[in-house]
Amino acid sequence: MKDFNVQDYFSHDHDELDGFFRDFQSLKMTDFQAAQESFKKFRSGLQRHIAWEEQILFPLFEDLTGMKDMGPTAVMREEHRQIEAALEAIHAKVEHRDLDSAPQEAALMEVLKFHNDKEETILYPAIDHMVGEKDRLAAYERMKHIPSDASKTCCGHTPPNR
Numbered sequence: 001m002k003d004f005n006v007q008d009y010f011s012h013d014h015d016e017l018d019g020f021f022r023d024f025q026s027l028k029m030t031d032f033q034a035a036q037e038s039f040k041k042f043r044s045g046l047q048r049h050i051a052w053e054e055q056i057l058f059p060l061f062e063d064l065t066g067m068k069d070m071g072p073t074a075v076m077r078e079e080h081r082q083i084e085a086a087l088e089a090i091h092a093k094v095e096h097r098d099l100d101s102a103p104q105e106a107a108l109m110e111v112l113k114f115h116n117d118k119e120e121t122i123l124y125p126a127i128d129h130m131v132g133e134k135d136r137l138a139a140y141e142r143m144k145h146i147p148s149d150a151s152k153t154c155c156g157h158t159p160p161n162r
């Protein structure tokens with residue numbers, strides 16, 4: 001890879017995760033097992049995405065601006081806790097094969113959509129602008145060492161590697 005564009009890479013990951021979630025929603029009434037597989041990909045991928053941001057991406061911004069405990073990344077970190085709580089509420093439903101998860105799905109989408117929009121329109125472009133190419137590439141290399149959540153189990157099974 002010659003350059004690592006945060007905006008492109010992370011926005012693409014948002015889109016891919018959205019796709020897994022849509023698959024889960026469209027399949028759950030007709031093919032629960034397939035829906036569950038899509039949910040596992042969504043959950044483990046979202047957990048990895050949050051780890052990439054909190055452990056690697058946000059510190060680039062925080063180190064350069066000195067804004068850590070307040071500022072945009074502090075808000076994003078706080079929203080990640082809301083996203084995780086909403087994600088686990090759906091996970092509990094999926095684990096129990098409870099199809100009535102529409103309120104939990106709506107709650108997750110409400111926080112996730114605005115969160116992703118803010119990252120894509122404000123934070124990612126700011127990071128691409130502020131952080132030099134070499135440091136962005138180094139961050140990309142470090143991201144490879146954060147595994148997907150494959151070591152943890154989901155719904156009683158180990159999720160497939162992505």
Ligand SMILES: [Fe+2]
Binds near residue numbers: 050053076080115
């Ligand atoms: Fe985020």
Ligand SMILES: [Fe+2]
Binds near residue numbers: 010014049053116119
């Ligand atoms: Fe994100």
